[in-house]
Amino acid sequence: MRPGILLILSILVLLAGIGIGLYALRPAAPQAVASQIASHLEDELDALDAAAQRITAGLEAGDSTLVDSERHHFYLVHGERLLLWSDNVLVPPLRLMRETTDTRLVKVSGADYIIRRWTLSNGAYLVGQLPLARQYTIRNDYLNPEWNRRIFPRANISILEPSASIGTPVCIADNCYFRISILPDEPGANEHTRGLAIAVIAVGIGGLFFVLWRRTELVGRTRPDLAFVMLLAGTWLIRYGMTQADFPGMFIRFDLFDPQYFASSDLNRSLGDLLLNTIALFSVCYYLFRNYARFRSIRFLLSQPMLRPALALVAALLFFFSILFPSIVIQTVYNNSGIVLDIAQSLRFDALRVTAQVALILSWVCAFMVAHVCMRLLISASSRYVVAIYLIAGAVLFTIINEMSGQIYRPTLVIGVAYFLVIYLTGFYRRLRRVSYATFTYLFIVIVTLAIASTVTIHDFTRKEKIENQFRFASNYLIDRDYFAEYLLQDAARKIASDAFIQSRIASPFLGKEAIRQKVRQVFLPSYFNKYDVEILLFGPGGTPINNRTQVTFQELLSAYDADGTSPREGVYYASNPASDITQRYLVVSEIVRSGVPAGYVVLELLLKKIIPENVYPELLIDNRFQQYYRVHDISYAVYGRGLLYSSGTFNYERMFRREYLGDPDIHLRGIVLGDYVHVAVEDGNNRVAVVSSPVAPPQFILANFSFLLVLGLSVLLVFVLIQGLITLIGGSTLFFSARIQLMLNLAFFIPLFVVSATTLRLTSQASQEQLNSEYLGKSRSFGTQLEVMLTQYTDPEERDALNFENQLADLARMFNLDANVYDPEGHLLASSQPAIFTNGLASPYSDEEAVRRIRQGENQMIITERVGSLQYNVSYVSLKSPVTGTLIGILGVPFFQSQASLEKIQIRALANILNVFAVMFIVLLVLSYVVSEWLTFPLHFITRSLSRTSLTKTNQPLTWDARDEIGLMVREYNNMVYKLEESKAELERSQRERAWREIAQQVAHEIKNPLTPMKLTLQQLERQLKNGGDVRDKIPKALDSLMAQVDTLNEIASSFSTFAKMPVPDIQRVELVGLLKRIVDLHGQSGAITFRHSQGEVEVLGDPQLLGRIFSNIILNAFQAERPGTPIRVDISLERVGDNWRISFQDNGKGIEPEVADRVFVPHFSTKRSGSGLGMAISRQGIEQMNGSIYFTSKPGEGTTFFVELPAIRP
Incomplete structure (x- = not known):
């Protein structure tokens, strides 16, 4: 398809996509959204009914199991008891399940769901639960809003009661279940329409880029540097337009294009934009990499001695910046997101982390291509001994720029210099034209270099981030007061004191006081205080405690704070000298007055939770909207006043930290x-x-990052090898035998090692999980053994004391460093050491139904995986039996919130060891494969060198190979061939001598015949005149002159043939063409206008330097002698790579060669000039062919001639 037509089609598709997008972005019609939700809701309720019918049939038949699914949950209620439940995360209140007659909306604990009831024949009823949405009162990494995507097309919808005065009703057959409220400017189209808009616009943009690329290729055939500018400008315009239009984020918000997760600039508004920008940069770098050698601007700079230093300096500077580029990508990710690239920190690879890794690998490829181009330009623009000077100058300029900008650069500088020296000294930069093992060795060095640079950068940023977290932790948790909390507490104290319910409850001696604590916790304490452990203390008007955990009176408690704290606000006390295990402590006092008479006191004691986890996962109860969690699980801390006040953690400050260090x-x-x-x-x-x-990061973890990046880079290289293999197979070309051996050895090691590593990691994870489960069960069993006595007393109606049992459970949990929940034999919660999990609505007061069923069936302990939000953790359930009767009296549930983290730590340690072994073994194998390939291919190289010396003009020596193997058989066959060749050579030499003498005799006869004819005519004329008696005295001198001239011609012919016959065999050696041509140009520079253009540094071929010099000089002299009258002669010499050959072109603007004589240019003694032997071009052709090259020409009469000399390039 023509580019113009494709451009028009792309623009039309883009406009169509924009039209669909504008339609998708139109304001939402609430009625249409409600209708769409109602349709989805009807489908879900039908599925709920179908599942209920199956479960009801099973229950009527005696089956006592409830099938659970992600779509809905079921509960079996009989009387006042909940008998069965399929899910224990969010159980509807029993009162609501009893009161529900058919279907209703329930809004409780931040959760919105629909329940429907079916009555069974035995009087029990089945309740189905259809989740709609859940808004946790706490927001953190594990607790985020959840929406039923099967029902709601978008997440920002408010669900209201069906009786609400606002909102749009969602109804099915005149039954309105709830109302919804959406923002006025919310897009009205569903996700399918917005997805279609994204797809159509993406196709249009892809078409535009394809047209741009095709146009770049067309222009690049004649002006590649102009095409490069076109590609750069066009790509930037496309990406600029996409980012300014916020495409595709304007249509749909998902993590990849959400600025909430990553945003660094206008062009990098999201992580998806960073990836797209890296891909765009890759396309530009790829074009530069493939075509820079043809840039006219670069050729011009290389041809100007005054401009070469500037080009070399710029190339050196850009070389260092290209090596720095991946580090900048890592820096951008770390500074503008919470994405973790350190393999030692997390093994969770979500879409964001994978995208960041892909962007990093693309930055590697871009860095390699630009660094390679800069290296070639630096080498081409300077001689061998001046390269180091320009490299140092570029390094100094690179240092100055980064010092001024504050960019971290020192590791890149050292790594870049080392990389340049290795590649330059080994000559690997010349190994990309033909795919060989040296090519892959070059790429492997590139991967190692960039992996080292990236590892250093990741380690520096990880260490920097960890230290910053330590500073923030020290400031925010150990030093600073919580001023916002003080404001909220003062406000809460006033509201508590004026609450009528609390006034009546605390004043009445007959009403329970626990309701006061529940209301204070649920109504007056916002989620901001989830980072505190809150204890609500009640005191009578005289200060006596009312069912408190301790018997401390109000006066004793207040006097302790008066002596040890300050009162920043009325009724709020702050402890400035906390106890050894407390960082911040607040006391809030609300005096309750009823009818002007003091009725008691409500006191709140708030203790800041420890961030270092000992028996609970702390971030589960920390709200990130108000308090940042610093992700430091392995810290220790201490607070010093005049001495060590208190410390926490594994580090021993008393013995290992001196006070002098603080200075x-x-x-x-x-x-x-x-x-x-x-x-x-x-x-x-x-x-x-x-x-x-x-702790400092262990060395094996740092090495693991390098190993991981190395494996990642090798995986990309493996894909490249497979693609290159397919291209090679399709193209019909082949790799060198040694390259195939080494590549096969590497693949034969890489793939099995990869499989073994993955299998080992999986088995290690399984074994670690089993070990952790065994450890959990052991701890739970020991804990349960001591708890059984306490529970036995609690279950005794005469000795039951709920408060005492909760205190005993909390003390025992602290002693065992565990969390514990105690359930009755039916799975209902009795007590918990961490009630905040339940009071915050994160879990329901019921155990896992499967655990209850299995314990009733006789199992004593088990591990079950449960979930809170997105956090999965293991819970160890143990049956609790009476020490006296042996009957089941309860169920112990011990949640191990850190179980996934513990398993991940083990997996990280195992993966680090596997990766390190993998990297070391692969590098060792790489060296070993090179040695093995050299050993295996030595006989082939040996035979190749012998075969290269095999000639019909020299004596061929047989080979010696002692081993009787396949090589030995080939050597014996070769020796037999040599003997036969010697016999054939002797016969051939005899026949060639005869043929040569015949040809020479024929040529000599032809050449001698030309001067003999005028000699004969002169003598015959003299003879006739003598016979006629004429006077010949006047004619004799003239005749003698003519005869002498012809004799001189004969002598010249004889001398020429003697020279041609005695021409020596060329002395073949390595010849550096660029230097040789420069010397030839300098030699003939005074004879006329002559220029030499090239973009290469050093070019080596096999040839005779003296003979090549004479050949090149002869071609240049012939060009000067072909000058047209009135037109100054000009000779342009160029050097370029053509396939496997180096081609030297000599172009002049002379009179050219006529077509009728073009075929005889290389014939001995043919010349278009009046002087000369006519052997120059013949000798040139013979010499070039002896060097396995070729010489030919093209000519246009009246315009000029171009002679081409092609010589084979030396293969690596």
Whole structure:
């Protein structure tokens, strides 16, 4: 298809996509959205009914299991008891399930769902639950809003009660289940329409880029540098237009194109934009990589001695910046997102992390291509000994620029210099024209270099991020007061004191007081305080405790804070000198007055939770909207006043940390490393100093990052090898035998090692999981053994004390460093050591139904995976039996919230070891494969060298090979061939001598015949005149002159043939063409206008330097002698690579060669000039052919002639 037509089609498709997009972005019609939701809701309710019918039939038949699915959940209720449940994450309140008659909306604990009830024949009823949405009161990495995507086309919809006065009703057959409220400017089209708009616009943009690329190729045939500028400008315009239009983020928000997860600039508004920009840059770099040698601008700069230094300096500078580019990509990701690239931190590869890794690999490819181009230009623009000077100058300029901009550059500088020296000294930069093993060795060195640079950058940013987290942790958790919390607490104290319900409850001696605690926790404490452990204490008007955990009176508690704290706000006390295990402590006092008479006190004691996890996963209860979690799981900390006030963690501050270290300024600025720990310190206004310490990253983890990146790069190289193999197979060309051996050896190692590594990791994970499960069960069993006595007392109606049992459970959990939930034999919660999980609505007060069923069937312990939000964790369930009767009295559930993290740590350690072994073994095998290939191919090289010396003009020696193997058989056959060749050579030499003498005799006769004819005519004329008696005295001198001239001609012919016959055999050796041609040009520079253009540094061929010099000089002299009258002669010499040959072109603007004599140019003694022997071109042709080359020409009469000399390039 013609580019113009394709351009028009692309524009039309793009306009159509924009039209669809505008339609998709039109404001949403609430009624249409409600109708769409109602249709989806009807489908889901039908599925709920179908599942209920199957379960009902099973229950009527005696089956006591409820089938669970992601779409809906079921609960079996009889009387006042919940008998069965298929899901224990969000169980509807029993009261609502009893009161529901058919179908209703339930909004509780931030969750919205529909329940429907079916009555069974035995009086029980089945309740089905259809989740709609859930808004957690806490927001963090694990707790985010959830929406039923099968029902709602978008997530930003508010679900309202069906009786609400606002919103649009969602109805099915006149039954309105709820109302919805959407934003006024919310797009009205569904995701399918917006997806279609994205697809159509993407096709249009792809068509435009394809047209741009085709046009670039067309222009690049004659003006590649102009085509490069076109491609660069066009690509930038396309990407600029996409980012300014926020495509595709304007149509649909998903993580890849969501600025919430990544945004660094206008061009990198999301991680998807970063990937697209990297792909666009890759296309530009690829074109530069393939065509830079043909750029006229570069050729011009290389041909100008005054401009070469500038080109070399710019090339050196860009070389270092190209090596720096992947580090900049890593820096951009780390500075503008929470994406983790360190393999030692996380093994979770979500779409964002995979995209970041792909962008990093693309930046590697771009860096390699630009670095290769810059290296070739630097070498071409300078001689061998001046390259180092320009490299140093580029390094100095690179240092100055980065010092001024504040960019981290030192590792890149060192790595770049080392990389340049290795590639330059080994000559691998010349190994890309033909795919061989040297090519893959070059690419392997590139991968190793970029992997080292990226590893250093990732390690630096990981360490920097960890130290910054330590500083923030010290400032925000150990030093600073929580001013916002103080404001909220003062407001809460006033509201609690004026609450009528609390006033009546606390004043009545007959009403329970637990309802006061529940209301205070649920109504007056916002989710901001989830980062605190809150204890609600109630006191009577005289200060006596009311069902508190301790018997401390109100006056004793208040006096402790008066002596040990400050009162920043009325009714709010802050402890400035906390206890050894507390960082921040607040006390809030609300005096309750009823009818003007003091009725009691409600006191809130808030203790900041420890971030270092000991028996609970802390970030599960921390709201990231108000408090950032710093992702530091392995820190220790201490607070110093006049001495060590308190410490926490594994680091022993008393023995391993000296107070003098606090006087080091670095510990307050950037941290210091002491042994295996990094320490930072922050001081507050009260001369308290918080020290936070974390372990230094182990060397094997740093090496694991390098190994992972190396494997990633090798995987890309493996794909390249497969693609190149297919291209080679389709094209009919082949790789060198040694290259095939080495590649096969590498693949034969890489693939099995990859499979073995993956299998080992999987088996290690399974074994680790089994070990962790066994450990969990052991801890739970020990915990349950001691708990059984307490539970036995609790189940005794005469000794039951719920508060005492909860305190005993909490103390026992702290002693075992565990969390624990105790359920009755039916799975209903009795007590918990971490009630915040339940009071915050993160879990329901029921155990897993499968655990209850299996324990009833006789199992005593098991591990079951449960979920809170997106956090999966293991729960160890253990049956609790009476020590006296042996009957089941309860079920112990021990949640191991850190189980996934513990397993991941083991997997990271195993993967690090596997990757390190993989990398080391692969590098060793790479060297070994090279040695093996050299050993295996030595006989072939040996025979090749012998065969190259085999000639009909020299004596051929037989080969010696002692081994009786396949090579020995081939050698014996070769020796037999040599003996036969010697016999054939003797016969051939005899016949060739005879033929040569005949040809020479014929040529000599032909050449001698020309002067003999005028000699004979002169003598015959003299003879006739003598016979006639004429006077010949006047004619004799003239005749003698003519005879002498012809004799001289005969002598010249004889001398020429003697020279041609005695021409020596060329002395074949390595010849550097560029230097040779420069010397020839300098030699003839005074004879006329002559130029030499080339873009190569050094070019070596096999030939005779003296003979080549004479041949080139002869061609140049012939050109000068072909000058047209009135037109100054000009000779242009160029050198270029053509296939496997180097071609030297000598182009002049002379009079040219006539077509009728073109076939005799290389014939001995033919010449178009009046002088000369006519042997110059014949000798040139013979010499070039003896060097396995060729010489030919093209000519246009009146315009000029171009002679071409092609010589084979030396293969690597």
